[in-house]
Amino acid sequence: MNKALEHYLLRLADTALTQSQRLAEWCGHGPFLEEDIALTNVALDLLGHAKLLYEQAAEISDRDVSADDLAFLRDVDAFKNPLLTELPRGDFAYTTLKQYFLDQFNVLLYAALKDSQYEPLAEIATKALKETRYHLTRSRDWCLRLSLSTDEAKQKIQAALDDLYFYTPELFETDDDLNQLIAESIMPDLSVLKEHWQEQVDELLNECQLQVPKSGWVATGGLRGEHSEHLGYMLADMQFLQRAYPGCEW
Amino acid sequence: MYSQGLQDAKGGPEPEALLKAFQKRIDNEEKIEPRDWMPEAYRKTLIRQMSQHAHSEIVGQLPEGNWITRAPTLKRKMILLAKVQDEAGHGLYIYSATETLGITREEMTRQLLSGEAKYSSIFNYPTPSWADMGAIGWLVDGAAIMNQVPLCRASYGPYARSMIRICKEESFHQRQGYDIMTVLARGSEAQKKMAQDALNRTWWPALMMFGPSDKDSKHSAQSMKWKIKRFSNDDLRQKFVDVTVPQAEHLGLTIPDEDLKWNEETGHYDFGEIDWDEFINVIKGNGPCNKERLAARQNAHDEGQWVRKAADVYQQNQQDAA
Numbered sequence: 001m002n003k004a005l006e007h008y009l010l011r012l013a014d015t016a017l018t019q020s021q022r023l024a025e026w027c028g029h030g031p032f033l034e035e036d037i038a039l040t041n042v043a044l045d046l047l048g049h050a051k052l053l054y055e056q057a058a059e060i061s062d063r064d065v066s067a068d069d070l071a072f073l074r075d076v077d078a079f080k081n082p083l084l085t086e087l088p089r090g091d092f093a094y095t096t097l098k099q100y101f102l103d104q105f106n107v108l109l110y111a112a113l114k115d116s117q118y119e120p121l122a123e124i125a126t127k128a129l130k131e132t133r134y135h136l137t138r139s140r141d142w143c144l145r146l147s148l149s150t151d152e153a154k155q156k157i158q159a160a161l162d163d164l165y166f167y168t169p170e171l172f173e174t175d176d177d178l179n180q181l182i183a184e185s186i187m188p189d190l191s192v193l194k195e196h197w198q199e200q201v202d203e204l205l206n207e208c209q210l211q212v213p214k215s216g217w218v219a220t221g222g223l224r225g226e227h228s229e230h231l232g233y234m235l236a237d238m239q240f241l242q243r244a245y246p247g248c249e250w
Numbered sequence: 251m252y253s254q255g256l257q258d259a260k261g262g263p264e265p266e267a268l269l270k271a272f273q274k275r276i277d278n279e280e281k282i283e284p285r286d287w288m289p290e291a292y293r294k295t296l297i298r299q300m301s302q303h304a305h306s307e308i309v310g311q312l313p314e315g316n317w318i319t320r321a322p323t324l325k326r327k328m329i330l331l332a333k334v335q336d337e338a339g340h341g342l343y344i345y346s347a348t349e350t351l352g353i354t355r356e357e358m359t360r361q362l363l364s365g366e367a368k369y370s371s372i373f374n375y376p377t378p379s380w381a382d383m384g385a386i387g388w389l390v391d392g393a394a395i396m397n398q399v400p401l402c403r404a405s406y407g408p409y410a411r412s413m414i415r416i417c418k419e420e421s422f423h424q425r426q427g428y429d430i431m432t433v434l435a436r437g438s439e440a441q442k443k444m445a446q447d448a449l450n451r452t453w454w455p456a457l458m459m460f461g462p463s464d465k466d467s468k469h470s471a472q473s474m475k476w477k478i479k480r481f482s483n484d485d486l487r488q489k490f491v492d493v494t495v496p497q498a499e500h501l502g503l504t505i506p507d508e509d510l511k512w513n514e515e516t517g518h519y520d521f522g523e524i525d526w527d528e529f530i531n532v533i534k535g536n537g538p539c540n541k542e543r544l545a546a547r548q549n550a551h552d553e554g555q556w557v558r559k560a561a562d563v564y565q566q567n568q569q570d571a572a
Contacts, residue, residue, distance in 0.1 A: 021319060024318045024319060024327075024331055025318075025319060027311065027315050027318055027331060027334050027335065027338075028311035028312050028315035028334065028338070028546070028550070029315075029546065029549070029550040029553075030550065030554065031550070031553065031554025031555075031557035031558060032554055032557070032558055033308070033338055033341060033342050033345070033355075034342070035554075035557070036311075036338050037335055037338050037339060037342070040331060040334070040335040040338070041335070043331060044328060044331055044332060044335070047324065047327060047328050047331065048328065050324065051324045051325075051328070054324065067324060068323045068324055071324055072322070072323070091553070092553075092554070092557045144564070145560055145561055145564040146557075146560050148564060148567065149559075149560035149561070149562075149563040149564040149567065150556065150559055150560050150563050152556050152559075152560075153556055153557070153559075153560035156556070237319050237320055238319060238320065240320050241320060241321075241322035241380055242322055245438065245440055245441065248322075248437055248438055248440075248441055249433055249436075249437055250322035250323050250326055250380075250430075250433060
């Protein structure tokens with residue numbers, strides 16, 4: 001079970017870390033001061049979740065690794081985040097919609113993981129859920145604001161939807177390890193989660209009067225370590241010091 | 251007479267009786283509040299100083315923001331992100347406090363972007379290595395604390411109150427910077443070199459943060475009288491040197507000043523002459539990163555334009571519908 005569990009903890013941790021890393025790029029560059037602070041708040045919360053999840057993964061790992069080793073010393077093919085979270089930060093509409101899709105997913109996921117049979121994960125989920133609910137309120141409000149205000153904002157969020165929509169099915173992908181954890185009630189059945197997610201998303205997109213794109217490339221691969229070109233650059237940046245000065249304390 | 255030459259908003263002389271009563275309140279350590287009468291020059295001095303302070307917090311996000319995505323551990327990344335966010339928060343408090351003097355944040359932002367308003371020249375220096383995160387926290391935030399602790403007693407109430415909260419956070423910032431330096435100074439040879447190089451880069455610009463020498467400081471005397479300022483630039487600079495030299499010794503790092511030595515007679519460290527030409531040049535806009543810093547602010551402002559507009563229009567639509 002440990003191998004499957006470590007795999008899933010890394011899936012969750014890598015997702016939180018890559019999303020946080022992209023949001024953190026906004027720090028000092030937000031559209032106005034209050035929003036600069038809010039984006040950084042979300043980035044900090046996600047980084048906190050990532051840290052807890054990596055620590056748990058390190059603890060149960062057969063290998064002698066720390067949370068930092070997992071974040072800073074694995075290459076692209078070992079990262080398990082969905083491709084959605086490694087996409088560039090884009091403009092504010094792109095960041096907002098990406099965040100909304102993930103927040104809507106995380107709220108449902110962490111609400112279910114609170115009841116996980118694996119106690120450490122249930123504890124992390126309980127903490128993360130509180131923060132994620134706030135994130136969802138915020139990103140949902142911004143989707144409405146951008147969609148129902150000016151033509152320019154509406155065009156930008158529609159363009160973001162066209163680009164991002166087919167990255168979302170990957171959030172619900174499973175593999176043998178995850179299916180085992182689902183069977184053991186360690187994590188929820190993601191196909192059930194997907195139905196709830198789709199209802200909520202359809203409702204919001206409808207309220208926003210946005211058009212769901214008809215077709216596009218459906219992203220896949222993160223769980224297997226198959227990523228877009230973007231992740232390599234993100235890791236080159238993020239892991240620079242650990243790679244350039246191996247074995248140091250910081 | 252202290253009031254000589256003070257002019258009201260229309261350029262006429264300030265009423266003598268009001269000026270006297272105002273100064274008396276200041277002398278009695280009473281706080282001046284937004285609705286109170288105040289001389290126009292007091293208002294202008296505060297707007298200049300407080301907006302410069304707020305701009306410094308905002309521009310100051312950039313040199314450290316430069317390392318957020320590259321911080322070496324999860325813990326360091328969290329601390330740095332939180333610290334840079336604190337700076338945005340400080341900017342927000344101080345802009346809000348400055349707005350009580352009758353200027354809008356939009357106007358202050360315009361003044362920053364047009365170059366009319368200044369910000370601390372320290373942020374026009376680059377941060378090429380991780381150790382600069384340590385040096386900035388230790389020295390730049392250390393110097394800021396020296397400057398800002400007396401401002402907690404500034405005569406203008408909203409400024410003083412915002413500074414009390416800011417100083418608490420700054421002292422955490424300073425400690426985290428010193429902690430980064432401590433780890434580097436005890437680390438590998440490459441890390442020690444990184445730390446020493448960052449100290450070499452930051453030392454003189456940090457000393458310049460206290461402003462021109464007292465003999466050249468054009469705003470000082472009046473600000474002292476109004477208790478916006480409590481200590482002279484040179485006194486604060488000396489205090490900073492006296493506190494910091496033993497800290498550098500403790501780290502095993504060398505302060506880049508051959509003239510630095512303990513003076514038994516004065517009980518202070520003597521130190522070398524600051525390169526005032528460099529100081530003036532950087533303030534004029536000719537520092538290594540002036541153009542980049544302002545361009546980054548301008549870019550964030552321009553790219554945020556449609557977002558701010560969308561938020562306004564949405565709010566208006568909601569109000570119209572209600």
